[in-house]
Amino acid sequence: MKKQYKIIDTHAHFGLASNKMIEKGIVEYGRRKKLLEDIDDLKQKVGFEKGIIEDDNSLEAYVQIMKKNGIEQSWLHQLSFGEELGYDILDNESIAIAIKKYPGLFKGFASVNPNSNNSLEELRYAIETLKLHAFKLNPNDYGGFWLNDKEKLYPLYDYCSQNNIPVSVHTGITPGTIFRMKHNYPILLDDVAVDFPNLKIIVEHMGYPWNDLCYYMVSRHKNMYVTITAVANILIHNNPRNFIVELSKMISIFGSEKILWGSDWTATPNIDEVLHYMKNLSVPIVMRKMMNLPKISENDIQNILYNNALNILPK
Template sequence: MIVDCHVNVFNADQFSPPEVDLSGGARPGGVSMAADADTLYEAMRDVDKAIIFSLRYGDSVGVDGNDEVTAAAVQKYPDKFVGFACVDPRRPDCMELLEHAIGTLKLKGVKFGPIYNSVPLDDPRLDPVYAYCQKHDLPLTMHMGTTFARDTLLDAGRPIHVDAVAQRYPDLKMIMAHMGHPWIDECIVVARKRPNVYTEVSALCYRPWQFYQALVSAQEYVITDRNKIFWGTDFPFAQVGESIEGLRNINHLVEGTRLPRISQETIDAILHSNPFDHWWHSPLSV
């Protein structure tokens, strides 16, 4: 089984590039920013399930999505998609929108990007979100790590800040996206320390040296055999095929050297990881 745990969904009319063009700033060569439901379904043909969510960061990266788009994609392709709600605690109706997304639209988790709205994880406006997620058994995926957006605070993406929240909300399942790049070791030690914290490797495949170092560190900290690291793409910023091959071929970088190898067990455990068995208190039927 292959599950893509990090897929972005939005319609074309919800994308208007800001001063820093999202399509050109994310990775070398740029990105095709098509991410509507039909495009996603075709892109995800080689995975069994995909967790999808819409970005609500219109002011920082130019994508102003909503949960209705996510829910419509799930309704159209229920065999493939599982939807998460998006939250922006700057909005006065944040909790109302979240309750609608979960109660009415039947989304199964929550996505939050502190780095894109400069709301740090210890901001009091997030406490109702954490409490709601914990009460309703909703995993919280967070964009942890850097960004190219100019009008945001980099410190908001530091994985070390997850530690205190995980201690305050021990029953809240928290997932640090992108292994918190470039603060990967922070991400690894927090995931190792906190039973309720996980991470995933989406969007690392096109930075292969960083990806390799991340997995070496994860092996050395012995979290690779604890079902703590999950696989994903961050589509449309990375494709399924390149993300699979980037993981499978990670040791090509160090052929002919004495540098450590990523074990086949680690590669297989990540590629075939199943968040539905771990991110909810009881396995989610999908």
């Protein structure tokens, strides 16, 4: 009988488009236009025609997607690139409200601006008052920052480490060509892992295209984990063979217990395709023998889709 997998999505966004920030002059029109075009390109790369889900990136639409795909729980992340996109809903309060509105369905990552002077107080407020569960950093946000910046980031890492709060970090890919990839270089997290050995660090997007470097870091640091978020969507849609090769590499280097799945909805909306592929994943024996790949078991898939989220992220 076919295995019924349980599923937790560790990475989803929501947000409502608004022109308010543009009207106020907060958003620069040219940068917004370029970024929206780049995001459209990404959506087309995973099989979605231009503009097809642009109209509904609401939380309610995502709840329906969760139901349809049997996703038991999802972790909400702040919508990145808020300053560029001009979205109204991009703060910790909105995530806290969403969690309250759907009891048990959502958990939340807090985000703060490391370039501001009160980032630590904001993080404390988000965790202790708003009751968000973990911390998210995207080094492209807030004008960009370096993940190993001792002055701006280390007090935040220290707080997380002391309080056993995992930090999820965007690395590698970025659709937006207005951003500079150097901030996404995953090796910056090696400094963080060395200086905060007890801090749980979740390396988003496999550090792709620096994925081999990333695998070595994950294998060398006990408290470092990796997600296949968004990269799985792109590879499964365009080149499933490469997806199998990368997944096999990770499982043989550090085991399936360190790998998490996230949809990255709304950026990569082909959730149905990815989950169907994962649930039915089987590597042809000829391919395994020729490429010396390990067998990927049902247990490995269940770890990636569900068990690891329960074990690694806060209850």
